[in-house]
Amino acid sequence: MILSGRSRYSLGAMIFHWLIAIAVIVNWRLVENAHHVAKADHDWWMNNHKALGITILALTLLRVAWRLAHPAPPLHSSYAAWERMLARSLHVVFYILLIALPLGGWLATSFYGQGVNMWGLFTLPALPVGHNPGMGKEIFDVHGTVANIMLWLIGLHILGALKHTFWDKDGTLYRMLPFGGLKG
Ligand code: HEM
């Protein structure tokens, strides 16, 4: 299927999409490693997880601003109504999670009275929520559960993109790439 150039996302949207996608996957691997290394190394992996998580929050806020100024190209007309609904709802859920997960992490850390060390460049201060490690622990539990749900949704998103591109042959993947698939 050959689509017109107007079916592609803006270059800015592509850069944000792939940068954040890679960062989310790296952040998941960082926390997974933290669970499997010696106790002495645990903090190093978790500090990187926290700093990258806050970086994802900042990138997502910029991305949402960019998205408001650059609407998404219309979906291909061959999409069934349910596919349209599922794709768009999943995208909205991703934006919510990309903000809620790191905000929740920051909030939980704050309940321990800690800020987030941004790779030694500066420290993001703790939110003024008081000292309550019990509450921090509960929020981290929710954070972990929600993050795992997000990973499954990412799997669904990837399967959807691949199904459209290689099964339906409607060029979906190329909408998020600066080359290939489309004419113009
Ligand atoms: C978009 C950004 C983030 C993503 C995708 C993310 C993802 C995850 C994932 C997948 C886990 C593992 C859950 C499990 O144990 O199975 C986790 C745990 C954790 N995250 Fe995040 N996270 C993000 C941001 C943050 C931030 C900003 C902080 C703190 C400032 C943070 C602190 C933690 C901590 C302390 C845990 C361990 C919780 C526990 O095992 O009880 N995360 N996160």
Ligand code: HEM
């Ligand atoms: C890993 C984390 C990922 C997240 C959080 C994510 C999130 C998103 C979001 C929010 C959108 C909607 C863009 C908008 O309309 O504003 C989107 C679109 C898209 N994503 Fe991902 N994505 C991820 C990974 C991937 C991967 C690995 C692929 C490739 C298989 C992919 C392929 C696409 C494509 C093709 C679109 C355009 C869909 C359309 O035609 O409207 N994404 N993604």
